[in-house]
Amino acid sequence: LDGEAMAQIQVRLDSLTKPQGSLGQLEQLAKQLGGIQRTSGPKILKKAVLTMAGDHGVVEEGISAFPQEVTPQMAYNIMNGGAAINVLARQANAEVILTDVGIAFPVEGSLINKRVANGTQNMTKGPAMTRRQALQALLAGAEVAEEKIREGYNLFATGELGIGNTTPSSAIVSILTNSAVEDVVGRGTGIDDAGVIRKRRAIEKAIEVNQPDKTDALDVLSKVGGLEIAAIAGSILQAAASHVPIIIDGFISTAGALIAAKLAPKSMAYMIPSHGSVEIGHRKALAGLGLDPILNLDMRLGEGTGAAITFYIVESALHILEEMATFADAGVTEKTV
Amino acid sequence: LDGEAMAQIQVRLDSLTKPQGSLGQLEQLAKQLGGIQRTSGPKILKKAVLTMAGDHGVVEEGISAFPQEVTPQMAYNIMNGGAAINVLARQANAEVILTDVGIAFPVEGSLINKRVANGTQNMTKGPAMTRRQALQALLAGAEVAEEKIREGYNLFATGELGIGNTTPSSAIVSILTNSAVEDVVGRGTGIDDAGVIRKRRAIEKAIEVNQPDKTDALDVLSKVGGLEIAAIAGSILQAAASHVPIIIDGFISTAGALIAAKLAPKSMAYMIPSHGSVEIGHRKALAGLGLDPILNLDMRLGEGTGAAITFYIVESALHILEEMATFADAGVTEKTV
Numbered sequence A, B: 001l002d003g004e005a006m007a008q009i010q011v012r013l014d015s016l017t018k019p020q021g022s023l024g025q026l027e028q029l030a031k032q033l034g035g036i037q038r039t040s041g042p043k044i045l046k047k048a049v050l051t052m053a054g055d056h057g058v059v060e061e062g063i064s065a066f067p068q069e070v071t072p073q074m075a076y077n078i079m080n081g082g083a084a085i086n087v088l089a090r091q092a093n094a095e096v097i098l099t100d101v102g103i104a105f106p107v108e109g110s111l112i113n114k115r116v117a118n119g120t121q122n123m124t125k126g127p128a129m130t131r132r133q134a135l136q137a138l139l140a141g142a143e144v145a146e147e148k149i150r151e152g153y154n155l156f157a158t159g160e161l162g163i164g165n166t167t168p169s170s171a172i173v174s175i176l177t178n179s180a181v182e183d184v185v186g187r188g189t190g191i192d193d194a195g196v197i198r199k200r201r202a203i204e205k206a207i208e209v210n211q212p213d214k215t216d217a218l219d220v221l222s223k224v225g226g227l228e229i230a231a232i233a234g235s236i237l238q239a240a241a242s243h244v245p246i247i248i249d250g251f252i253s254t255a256g257a258l259i260a261a262k263l264a265p266k267s268m269a270y271m272i273p274s275h276g277s278v279e280i281g282h283r284k285a286l287a288g289l290g291l292d293p294i295l296n297l298d299m300r301l302g303e304g305t306g307a308a309i310t311f312y313i314v315e316s317a318l319h320i321l322e323e324m325a326t327f328a329d330a331g332v333t334e335k336t337v
Helices: A003-015 A025-035 A056-063 A070-079 A084-091 A131-150 A166-176 A194-211 A217-224 A229-241 A252-263 A267-268 A283-286 A305-321 B003-015 B022-036 B057-063 B070-079 B083-091 B132-151 B165-178 B192-209 B215-226 B229-240 B253-264 B265-270 B280-286 B305-323
Strands: A046-054 A097-103 A154-161 A246-248 A271-273 B046-054 B094-104 B153-161 B244-250 B271-273
Touching: A003 A025, A003 A305, A025 A267, A025 A305, A025 B132, A046 A084, A046 A131, A046 A229, A046 A305, A046 B305, A056 A166, A056 B215, A070 A097, A070 A154, A070 B094, A084 A097, A084 A305, A084 B022, A097 A154, A131 A154, A131 A217, A131 A229, A154 A229, A154 A252, A154 B165, A166 A194, A166 A217, A166 A229, A166 A246, A166 A252, A166 A283, A166 B192, A194 A217, A194 B253, A217 A229, A229 A252, A229 A267, A229 B003, A229 B046, A246 A252, A246 A305, A252 A267, A252 A283, A252 B271, A267 A271, A271 B046, A271 B094, A305 B305, B003 B022, B003 B305, B022 B305, B046 B070, B046 B083, B046 B132, B046 B229, B046 B253, B046 B305, B057 B165, B057 B192, B070 B094, B070 B153, B083 B094, B094 B132, B094 B153, B094 B229, B132 B153, B132 B215, B132 B229, B153 B229, B153 B253, B165 B192, B165 B229, B165 B253, B165 B280, B192 B215, B215 B229, B215 B244, B229 B244, B229 B253, B229 B265, B244 B253, B253 B265, B253 B280, B265 B271, B271 B305
Parallel strands: A046 A097, A046 A154, A154 A246, A246 A271, B046 B094, B046 B153, B153 B244, B244 B271
Antiparallel strands: none
16 A cells, blocks of 8 residues: 555544544545555545355255255346345445356346356365366456456445355355354354254365365365355455455455455455454454454345445545545634643 | 334335345334334435534533634534535535534524523533523424424434533433443543543542432433533434434434433434444443444544434435345245255
């Protein structure tokens, strides 16, 4: 990040008619945006939610409350504008960019086709993907981000769609944050107690069968990850490489962000947190990235919904930086004690 | 609240293409709005931040980082559109309604004049206000809310302006939540360690001198409160009486909300939380109302700034209720496990 731009923004923030630092995270966001864009006057031009879709062979283990056919059904729902992410992106004046990185059944319509496979393999029986597939999915995410940056988008939100994808996310978070499996396995879309036990067992078995190397994020990603999780990581890496900030959505997105952070630690400086999910492993995953959630809405929907709400708050930070009066302009006395 | 409307909204929310309950607080907000407006199709028409301004005799005790002249200066800044609350209200498409309930020096311009006194008296030497003044200030807040409701506003945010006003707020919160003074006294606009000690002593002395009756909220308000805090309480009571929801801003606003809740416990159902302030007593105050903050922005500015950001999230809740597709419409399979 550009320290000079950030220092200039700090001076400006401290000249505004408010106690120094009293706008907390809004001030931090303004500085972060300036540091990323390398200017004391950061601007948001076009915003997009990059929703990556993929399926998971591990659904065979009975780890999800919804059947796999819901992934393509929800892809159509997003293309038709009826999903929660469409509603929240519309409110934020942002686009939803849906990418198929590997839905089990091909879908047609207004989405980007970057299919790597018909979903992953069942990770309890072997690797979810080959290392080559993981790389392909990572590159797919990077390509989508790069294309949108070329079109003038300069603020992203991550998002995803994929029945069963809290299971690989829990596996990744467990491995990369050194957490016990039981501490990072939640109810996903709403599985019952027996389902939670099956989910834990599936993750434990996948780790035992595949022996992922925690020092090699690509190994973890390919063995116990997901195609859409790889694409999220890729979109984050490309955003960072192109000096574009990216808002990290919930649990699955944060698992993708952990992969990105392991592959390129500097990418963390381009991440903006959004909400704290109900999914129990999310706090651990965020802590692994040094991120504190801004929103406390008890959400657990995915698609990019928490990140989409956060667009507004990032814009609040820039409005404050641009529009507030200074002590000098407004004739307000500065702090005396 | 209208239980029938809320039940209808619950049915609708559960028919939308998302796991049941997965939008957490957004779903709760949609139900709360419907219950308050007594309809399954709640709408937000016009939004206003009701910023109440008043001064505090206790500033003589050296409890604030800024001199008292900043209250009128900031009132002019708000009237000129240069304060943080103006920026955030503009972004939210909301009006800022500034009311002078008792600034020490009269100000002129586009604000509502409901002056009860030239600020409060120094509460370390006797009551901050007479009981009659406290009632007048309470009614002033109610009148402003009533007038705005008549003009078609149907969603409010509380806000305030008044140098020194975390001191009476800490006193109120200490008394009404049975908290030790030291647990609810923070740095306000940024006072140093010596100032924090003076502030604690001032509050302890005010409580000792005045012996407020914790079972009589009006007694607490008049002896150790503030004119703008009374007006905030009044605006909340009027909003509740008129079936209009009101978003509670930070520490001072929450002290006002505690007074309102003691005077009329049913008013709590009309309160919507906003942010969790840096001011250390805020969590205790919110807990006293059963409110969980939605935003975690480390803010401590006041004016209504945290509540103004929350307008957007309340609107998110209604967009979700209105615009999302149902499982039936979108042809998405419902939960199977």
